Amino acid sequence: MATQEILVLTYMKDGSLEPSGLELLNPATELSNQNGMQIGIAILGSEDESIAEECISKGADKVYLVSNDILKTYNSDAYVHAMTQVAAKIDPSIILISRNIEGRELAARVAFRLGTGLAQDCLEVSIDKETNRMLANRPVYGGSAIAIVDCQSDPQVAAIRPKAYEALEADTARTGEIELFEADIPENVIKVHTIETVAEEAEGIQLEDARIVVAGGRGLGGPEPFEQLGELAGLLDGAVGASRAAVDSGWIPHSQQVGLTGKTITPDVYITVAISGASQHMAGCTGSKVIVAINKDPEANIFKDAKYGIVGDWENILPALTETVRELTQS
Secondary structure: EEEEEEEEEEEEOOOOOOOOHHHHHHHHHHHHHHHOOOOEEEEOOOOOOHHHHHHOOOOOOEEEEEEEEEHHHOHHHHHHHHHHHHHHHHHHEEEEEEEOOHHHHHHHHHHHOOOOOOOEOOEEEEEEOOOOOOOEEEHHHHHOOOOOOEEOOOOOOEEEEEOOOOOOOOOOOOEEEEEEEEEEOOOOHHOOOOOOOOOOOOOOOOOHHHHHHEEEOOOOOOOOOOHHHHHHHHOOOOOEEOOOHHHHOOOOOOOHHOOOOOOOOOOOEEEEEEEEEEEHHHOOOOOEEEEEEEEOOOOOOOHHHHEEEOOHHHHHHHHHHHHHHHHHHHH
């Protein structure tokens, strides 16, 4: 019989706890407040009790430090095996995992190994008051609608979109348990080996972390206008994004793509320039607090989601907007 526990599955990345791990303690806490279950978090590749204590201060009741030399660097086969092993031992009622780049493959494989279903790409989770089971809200039809998924198999597993929740403030008065877990990962489990890792050199603020994002679409007509977007983004301490059409045209790297097949962002302000607002693009920015749209087509889809819309040619509007921002920031 499953334990009355909500288990967050996460891991170390570049020497630190993967950021979405702390974010997941927020929805776990919300679920716990509704069903009274305790919250556990399993961290792959760590024996650091200071990290465990941080997790306890941000909502965890119990921290499982899962160690094995293989887990020090990411390997999907090893991570799936270790996560499945931990989950099988704890036998939780609910499992939460990030739907980040790694989570897109980990969540599905772990759920399959556990013989259960998966609610993928969730924006929100809650408890059904009548059944006491988890409900998960996820975008469908390219983000134009929200489906409510009733998790009917056990354990109930949800992969939650990064930035859908913010990490909770630390409460240093909280106490919890820390347990060391030695994962058993036989060599024959590893089917894929990493030959080389090439790190992309990041410049400026990362797209996912930016409070303000300025993004351009196919309507810009070429790569040169992205320099103007970069100028505006720089004045706002923001980052530059793009639609898939602009990326497919080779005007800007895929790492800057926002949308269903790109990155999911949740900035305070999202400024779009010459982006029509296709559902696939909007799926990546629905969490934006304010959308400002610049487009010459008054019927463009983007205006349906924008709080502020400017109809006109970007060639005239963008320079004027940039100059105004420059004056305000320098005054």
